[in-house]
Amino acid sequence: MIQIRTGTFETNSSSSHSLVIAPKAYTEVYSYMKNEIPNHMIEDGVLYLSKYGGLYFGRSPFQILYTMEDKIRYAYACTEYDQELREELIKLIKKLNPEIIRVSEFEYKYEEDRYREWVAEGKPEKEYFWVKHPSVGTDEAYLQSWMEQHNFTLEEFITNPHYVVIVDGDEYNYFKDMWKLGIVKDELYPK
Numbered sequence: 001m002i003q004i005r006t007g008t009f010e011t012n013s014s015s016s017h018s019l020v021i022a023p024k025a026y027t028e029v030y031s032y033m034k035n036e037i038p039n040h041m042i043e044d045g046v047l048y049l050s051k052y053g054g055l056y057f058g059r060s061p062f063q064i065l066y067t068m069e070d071k072i073r074y075a076y077a078c079t080e081y082d083q084e085l086r087e088e089l090i091k092l093i094k095k096l097n098p099e100i101i102r103v104s105e106f107e108y109k110y111e112e113d114r115y116r117e118w119v120a121e122g123k124p125e126k127e128y129f130w131v132k133h134p135s136v137g138t139d140e141a142y143l144q145s146w147m148e149q150h151n152f153t154l155e156e157f158i159t160n161p162h163y164v165v166i167v168d169g170d171e172y173n174y175f176k177d178m179w180k181l182g183i184v185k186d187e188l189y190p191k
Helices: 024-029 068-078 083-096 109-120 142-150 154-159 175-180
Strands: 017-021 046-048 063-065 102-104 163-167
Touching (some): 017 142, 046 109, 068 083, 068 142, 068 154, 068 163
Parallel strands (some): 046 102
Antiparallel strands (some): 063 163
């Protein structure tokens, strides 16, 4: 396998998500995070995760997830089938801002209220059109495998700018975009 993304752990030749571990010097110079979730993101004690970009991370569109908010959303989507890690994430979210009492997958309160009314009326949950299930596309265990392979914790992933996730699909031809951003090595991009 040829590594084409600079400083990136790649899973295979058609990686859809990659973990970038930035050099320590980079993160010291460009450290932009505080270990807290800003109050403007919380409404009546609820953190509405979809409000800040949604919970679907497939192979497109091309995204670079580097803010704490981005990585919280990504971790939430990655833990859809891992309830133990999901509970750890929710505890971490509450630790990062003690004003948070609950985490919601919805974008707005009114969407969540409509959903609850729908369910209260006895209608099937899975048919509700506002439900946007969290998903990371092809493999829900990306984050868990990276944590194991590179020996970092969920809190380190969320709060440290050292860890960045690139969401892309090779079939969507984002190669040029990655080259422009300096993610792909110059010698691998035909000019």
